[in-house]
Every structure is written in C-alpha cells, then in structure tokens.
Amino acid sequence: MSTPYGPQAPGPGPQAPRPLAPAGTSPSGWARLGRAMRPRGTRSQVLAGVLCGLLGFAVVVQVGQTAGADLGSLREADLVRILDDVGERQERLDAESARLVATREELLTSSDRREAARDAARERSQLLAILAGTVPAVGPGIRLVIGDPDGEVPARVLLDAVQELRNAGAEAMQLAGTTGQGDAVRVVASTAFVDAAGGIEVDGTLVQPGYELLVIGDPATLSTALGIPGGVLVAIDTAGGRATVTELDEVRITALRQLSDAEYARPADPAEPAAP
Amino acid sequence: MIAAVGLAVGVLLGLLLQPDVPPAVQPYLPIAVVAALDALFGGLRAVLDGIFDDKVFLVSFASNVLVAAFIVYLGDQLGVGAQLSTGVVVVLGIRIFSNAAAIRRHLFRA
Numbered sequence: 427m428s429t430p431y432g433p434q435a436p437g438p439g440p441q442a443p444r445p446l447a448p449a450g451t452s453p454s455g456w457a458r459l460g461r462a463m464r465p466r467g468t469r470s471q472v473l474a475g476v477l478c479g480l481l482g483f484a485v486v487v488q489v490g491q492t493a494g495a496d497l498g499s500l501r502e503a504d505l506v507r508i509l510d511d512v513g514e515r516q517e518r519l520d521a522e523s524a525r526l527v528a529t530r531e532e533l534l535t536s537s538d539r540r541e542a543a544r545d546a547a548r549e550r551s552q553l554l555a556i557l558a559g560t561v562p563a564v565g566p567g568i569r570l571v572i573g574d575p576d577g578e579v580p581a582r583v584l585l586d587a588v589q590e591l592r593n594a595g596a597e598a599m600q601l602a603g604t605t606g607q608g609d610a611v612r613v614v615a616s617t618a619f620v621d622a623a624g625g626i627e628v629d630g631t632l633v634q635p636g637y638e639l640l641v642i643g644d645p646a647t648l649s650t651a652l653g654i655p656g657g658v659l660v661a662i663d664t665a666g667g668r669a670t671v672t673e674l675d676e677v678r679i680t681a682l683r684q685l686s687d688a689e690y691a692r693p694a695d696p697a698e699p700a701a702p
Numbered sequence: 703m704i705a706a707v708g709l710a711v712g713v714l715l716g717l718l719l720q721p722d723v724p725p726a727v728q729p730y731l732p733i734a735v736v737a738a739l740d741a742l743f744g745g746l747r748a749v750l751d752g753i754f755d756d757k758v759f760l761v762s763f764a765s766n767v768l769v770a771a772f773i774v775y776l777g778d779q780l781g782v783g784a785q786l787s788t789g790v791v792v793v794l795g796i797r798i799f800s801n802a803a804a805i806r807r808h809l810f811r812a
Binding site for chain 1: 732
C-alpha cells in the first residue's frame with residue numbers, strides 16, 4: 427500500500443505512543459497508582475480494602491434487589507400510580523365486557539326470534555299442506571264404510587256426507603273403494619264428485635262401490651254429525667247403501683294430491699291498499 | 703491491591719449470600735451505593751494527587767453514605783423523595799464524572 431508520503435517510516439512520528447513515564451520531577455500517575463497498589467499491611471490499605479468490600483457487597487445486593495424488584499420495593503407514589511393504572515384498565519375491561527355481553531344478548535334474542543318465526547312458519551306451512559292434501563296426515567278420527575253392492579249411492583249423497591263431516595270439523599279426508607281396486611283419493615276443498623258408470627268419479631279418478639271414507643277430526647263429533655236424525659246415515663240408507671261408522675284412535679291418510687301452480691292468483695301484501 | 707481484593711471479596715459475598723435488603727433500608731441503599739462510589743473515586747483521585755489520607759477517606763466515605771441516606775429520608779418525609787433522590791444522584795454523578803476526569807488526566811495526561 428502506497429501513500430503520497432511513501433512507505434511508512436519507522437520511528438517516532440506524530441502518532442507515536444507517548445511514553446508512559448516521561449522523565450520529570452514528579453512521579454507519574456501510574457507510578458503513584460502502582461505504589462499505592464503494592465500490598466502493604468498499612469492501616470490505610472486495609473481500610474480501603476474493607477470499604478471497597480463493603481461497596482462491592484452493597485452494589486451486588488442492590489443489583490439483586492433491583493433485578494427481583496416487586497411491588498414491595500416501590501415507593502408510595504409509584505404504588506399509587508400503578509394502582510391507578512390497574513383501576514383504569516379494569517374499568518376499561520369492564521366496559522368492554524359489558525358491551526360484549528350486551529352484543530351477545532342481542533344476538534341470542536334475535537336468533538331466538540328468528541327461530542320462533544321459523545317455527546311458526548313451519549307449523550303454518552304444515553297446516554296448509556294438510557289442508558291442501560300434499561302431505562300424509564295422521565290423527566284420531568272415524569272410518570265411514572258405505573256398503574253399496576248395487577252401486578245405488580249417488581255422488582250427491584257422498585258429497586253431502588263430506589260436507590257434513592267438514593261442518594263437524596273434519597281436517598283431512600280420503601275416499602277409497604272397498605274392493606281394493608283403484609287408488610284412494612284425497613278429498614280437499616276443490617274435490618268434485620261426479621256420477622259415472624260403475625261408480626263415482628272423484629277428481630277424475632273412478633272409485634268403485636262400496637266406499638271407505640277415512641276422516642281425521644274429533645271422532646265423537648264426527649260420528650254424531652253423521653248420525654243426526656235425517657242426516658247422512660239416513661240418506662245413505664234411503665239411497666240403498668249400508669253405512670257403518672267406526673271411531674278410531676288413529677287414522678292414517680296417505681293419499682296425496684298434486685298441487686297445480688296458481689296461474690293468476692299471487693299472494694298480496696295485506697298492508698297494500700286495494701287498487702281502485 | 704488490597705482494595706481490589708476487598709472489592710472482589712465483597713462482590714463474591716453478595717453473590718453467595720444473596721441477602722434480602724431489610725425494608726427499612728430499601729429506599730436508601732441505592733443512593734448510599736452511589737454516594738460510596740463517589741467517595742471511592744474521590745479516594746482514587748487523592749491517591750493519584752498524592753494527598754491520600756486514610757482518615758479523610760473513611761470520613762468522606764461514611765459521611766457521603768449517611769448524608770445521602772439522610773437526604774432521601776428527609777425527602778420522603780417531605781413528600782419529595784423521588785425528586786430529591788434524583789437530585790442527589792445527579793450531583794453525585796457529576797462529582798463522579800469530574801473525579802473520573804481528574805484520574806484520567808493523571809493516568810493518561812489527557
């Protein structure tokens with residue numbers, strides 16, 4: 427490595443180390459220090475040693491104390507400040523906790539409400555489905571068997587029976603032939619009974635005599651309604667059939683009816699004012 | 703040399719014994735340590751000045767510690783303990799620095 431001044435020359439220069447003990451009249455600091463450090467049994471040396479030992483001991487103890495500092499070693503003012511901090515933080519956390527609890531309550535309530543609304547809607551839809559005949563139904567009721575070997579009972583009498591049962595609170599009905607041939611037909615609000623050759627046409631399905639009418643409703647009320655003087659049973663008798671009513675604890679109505687979509691009618695908002 | 707040995711012995715003793723500082727002394731020990739440090743540096747400077755006197759050293763050491771502790775105690779009683787402690791530490795720190803500077807001038811001529 428070359429510098430403008432050429433290779434570094436040996437020998438004393440401006441940066442040369444200063445001699446530790448320059449020649450002088452007074453002894454240098456190092457010499458004094460060395461002399462003082464030289465172990466001698468003098469009083470001052472022992473005293474200095476003892477005091478230094480005390481100092482070292484105190485320093486170490488204090489360092490240990492500071493390292494393991496807990497509340498016990500703090501001043502009153504510091505303690506008060508810490509207490510304030512803690513109280514403040516607790517207040518903040520309390521407020522936050524209260525807020526969260528309120529939110530939780532709110533969520534629970536709203537979910538409860540939604541649940542209740544959903545339950546109500548489901549119940550309603552099941553009720554409507556039973557009325558419309560789109561789901562099977564089960565419950566107490568009666569079985570009305572009309573023996574009609576000669577096929578003399580007209581559709582009118584059957585319709586009367588159905589109307590009477592509806593008045594008495596029948597909730598679901600199905601009509602089947604007792605011969606075991608042909609499907610059972612669910613009787614709903616729009617069901618039509620038409621006289622046909624070899625039986626009665628119910629909603630386009632031919633039901634051959636005799637007939638079995640399954641009804642869900644209060645059994646006592648239903649059978650009473652059928653048996654009133656001049657009522658349905660009498661009419662069936664008059665028409666030439668033989669009616670038997672059995673009250674049952676459990677009636678299963680399995681016949682279903684297909685719903686056709688409403689072509690023109692659609693649900694209207696009850697709050698909406700009627701169009702002029 | 704004996705002073706250095708004493709220092710080492712004290713440190714070792716403290717490390718080995720790990721004594722608990724009595725609560726009554728707790729507020730004063732830190733200040734006392736700083737004051738003792740000041741006295742120690744003063745003594746070292748006196749050695750280098752060639753005017754070291756063991757009696758003076760002992761008295762300055764003891765009085766430094768006691769006065770510092772007393773000032774802290776007084777401050778605590780007056781309700782300005784923290785501020786007074788800070789003041790004492792600042793003053794002692796300045797003294798330690800000036801002593802250290804004098805020692806440095808003696809040893810390094812700088």
